[in-house]
Amino acid sequence: MEVGYKKIFWGLIIASFNLKFGNITILPAFIGWIFVFEGLKNMKTKLDSKLMKKANLACIILMAISIILEITHILDYKVLPYSVIVFMPLISAVVELVLFHTILESVVMKFTNLHQKDNVDKYIKRDRRYIIFQGLAIALYLMVCLNIETKAIYIGTIIFIILRIYMISTIYSLKKENYEFTELA
Amino acid sequence: MEINNKIVRLILILTVVFVVVGYGILYFLRLDNPVVINQLKDLEISANENENEKIEWSMSYITNRNDNRIPTAIEFPEHPGILGIPVTSNYEFAFDFNDIDEEIFIGQYKIKNIRVRIMVAPDDVDWNGLSFSEIKLVFNDESYFIDEIGEIRIQYENERNNILNSNSSSTCSLNYGQNTYMVEEDITITDVDNHFVEKLAGIVSWSINNVDSDEIVGMHIKKGEKLIMDYDLNGNGNISDKYLNIDILPKIFFEDEDGNNYVQRFLNVNRKYELDSFKNLYNYIKSKENK
Numbered sequence: 270m271e272v273g274y275k276k277i278f279w280g281l282i283i284a285s286f287n288l289k290f291g292n293i294t295i296l297p298a299f300i301g302w303i304f305v306f307e308g309l310k311n312m313k314t315k316l317d318s319k320l321m322k323k324a325n326l327a328c329i330i331l332m333a334i335s336i337i338l339e340i341t342h343i344l345d346y347k348v349l350p351y352s353v354i355v356f357m358p359l360i361s362a363v364v365e366l367v368l369f370h371t372i373l374e375s376v377v378m379k380f381t382n383l384h385q386k387d388n389v390d391k392y393i394k395r396d397r398r399y400i401i402f403q404g405l406a407i408a409l410y411l412m413v414c415l416n417i418e419t420k421a422i423y424i425g426t427i428i429f430i431i432l433r434i435y436m437i438s439t440i441y442s443l444k445k446e447n448y449e450f451t452e453l454a
Numbered sequence: 455m456e457i458n459n460k461i462v463r464l465i466l467i468l469t470v471v472f473v474v475v476g477y478g479i480l481y482f483l484r485l486d487n488p489v490v491i492n493q494l495k496d497l498e499i500s501a502n503e504n505e506n507e508k509i510e511w512s513m514s515y516i517t518n519r520n521d522n523r524i525p526t527a528i529e530f531p532e533h534p535g536i537l538g539i540p541v542t543s544n545y546e547f548a549f550d551f552n553d554i555d556e557e558i559f560i561g562q563y564k565i566k567n568i569r570v571r572i573m574v575a576p577d578d579v580d581w582n583g584l585s586f587s588e589i590k591l592v593f594n595d596e597s598y599f600i601d602e603i604g605e606i607r608i609q610y611e612n613e614r615n616n617i618l619n620s621n622s623s624s625t626c627s628l629n630y631g632q633n634t635y636m637v638e639e640d641i642t643i644t645d646v647d648n649h650f651v652e653k654l655a656g657i658v659s660w661s662i663n664n665v666d667s668d669e670i671v672g673m674h675i676k677k678g679e680k681l682i683m684d685y686d687l688n689g690n691g692n693i694s695d696k697y698l699n700i701d702i703l704p705k706i707f708f709e710d711e712d713g714n715n716y717v718q719r720f721l722n723v724n725r726k727y728e729l730d731s732f733k734n735l736y737n738y739i740k741s742k743e744n745k
Contacts, residue, residue, distance in 0.1 A: 359469075366465065393455055404461070407465060407469055416480065416561050416562045
């Protein structure tokens, strides 16, 4: 489990804070998502397989989106029309919501099986906080896509960055948890 | 966890619904062609040909938010020989067309402001009284649109008369204004320029010494008295009247006791309402389409 969480942790850091050198991204976001994908693969046997398949699919979609965005950026946004580019942050936000919620759902399932009630409650709460604020970020991106209020992109992006940091800290915290069976009192 | 799953499902469903409905609405609102914001304008130029004088006026048009075409040339379907270019007041010539327009984004649309400058015209054009009511704006990708612009009427400046002396007590606000003059000789008003009267019925009214402009022909004003011209620009009415930009120069003709004829143009009869909400913009577009 620890190796899997480590890969997810570093993958999220790379995906969130990609290093740029002029017009070229040295560590593009999709490399981060590859790390996350690898991390999920490591945990496949230890967590619910159905949920892991779902998380893997979400991760592949995020990889594809970041590759498309990277190419679009290199080619000076001439490959895709504006109406498609403006959609990308919205799709990313929705897929990320599915990915992180699925990871936390499978983790909660694991803690339930291990009879760790405190951890079950802790991660359900974390998941709920994440879902609500990610929902807010999605609503703001929707406002941008539909030209209702374009300045909403700034607040949406700030919430999005805070949530990424929140998820990185959650993964870090998961890495440190004890995954041993607890006897019921 | 069940509650969390329900919230996620709800967010996903709402996102899909909003995207589908929202894009449906955006598709419905999309403009096939830009729409010019109409104006009625008297444009004065010098009667003596002056090479430094530019014939130009400002114009605004509504287009789709993502319309990034750059206007490069202007034609006038009513006057095929006259050609113009879009310029900015800051540049003598628009070398960089990216700099020439100011854009105001309102929802799905944006308002682009340009200045229309006449660049080429046949030698035999009689500018005095020439009107432009339609424009063809050509873009950098060779696409173009033709739309009504209201009316721009060019006329020669009149020589200044020395019988009406402008008084500093003139006032103006958004919809109302007053010009006051001291009369230096006994005068009789002989005629009124009513070029825009039909188009401005119910929108503009003006009077001299409280007598309506329709009834002032024949009015005598004695030496030493004041000539007070009041004007009222009605901001109500339907949306196309409300947002019609006006900058006109009402004109009276008068004669002194010796039968000498004079002309007086009254300034400041203008208004410009900004289309500042999406609802107004949409209603304006629809009202112009339905005309």
